[in-house]
Amino acid sequence: MTALVVPDRRPCRAESDLWRLPPDGRAAQALRSRVSGQLGDWFLPELGPDLTLIASELAGNAVRYGRPPFWANxxxxTDAGRPESVRLIVADLGPGFDVADVVGSWLPAGTTESARGRGLLLVDALADNWGTAVRAPFCLTWADLATLPRPGRG
Structure with a gap:
């Protein structure tokens, strides 16, 4: 495998190496470290806090619900040649999931009952956009963060 791709109208200016993640609880920490290093290389460290939390959630979900091998990049x-956003993609051999089903399972604020997809609630709050795509045999889960300040977020 050489790249994970989710179709997008925007051109890709740069791409990280493809990272193979450990097939266990170390996957989240490994991906956080890779993401943090890559953002530093791209001079985008300000995205680190949000994107490393997103990385933890996506890697954890892949290990919890998917099947190895696990990959990410x-x-x-870009838009008009300028960096517009960074997209994290995590892939596994699981069947994937319907985003609408997960979002529909979220309970109202203040509810203490456990609900499926709580980690993805964090992803939804932090990412500018996120979703899933099945590219046989892989399920890709992706999240975008804008490289420029977002209204109400900095």
Whole structure:
């Protein structure tokens, strides 16, 4: 495997190496470290806190619900030649999931009952956009973060 790709109208300016993740609880920490290092290489360390939390959630979900091998990489997407967003993609051999089903399972604020997809609630709050795509045999889960300040977020 050489790249993980989710179709997008924006061109990809840069792409990280493809990272193979450990098939266990170390996957989240390994991906956080890779993401943090790559953002530093791209001079985008300000995205680190949000994107490393997103990385933890996506890697954890892949290990918890998917099947190995687990892969990940980052893409810098551009608009008119300028960096616009960074996309994290995590892949596994699981069947995937319907985003609408997960979002529909979220309980109202203040509810203490456990609900499926709570980690993805964090992803939804932090990412500018996220979703899933099945590219046989892989399920890809991706999240975008804008490289420029977002209204109400900095």
């Amino acid at each position: 980052l893409h810098m997407l």
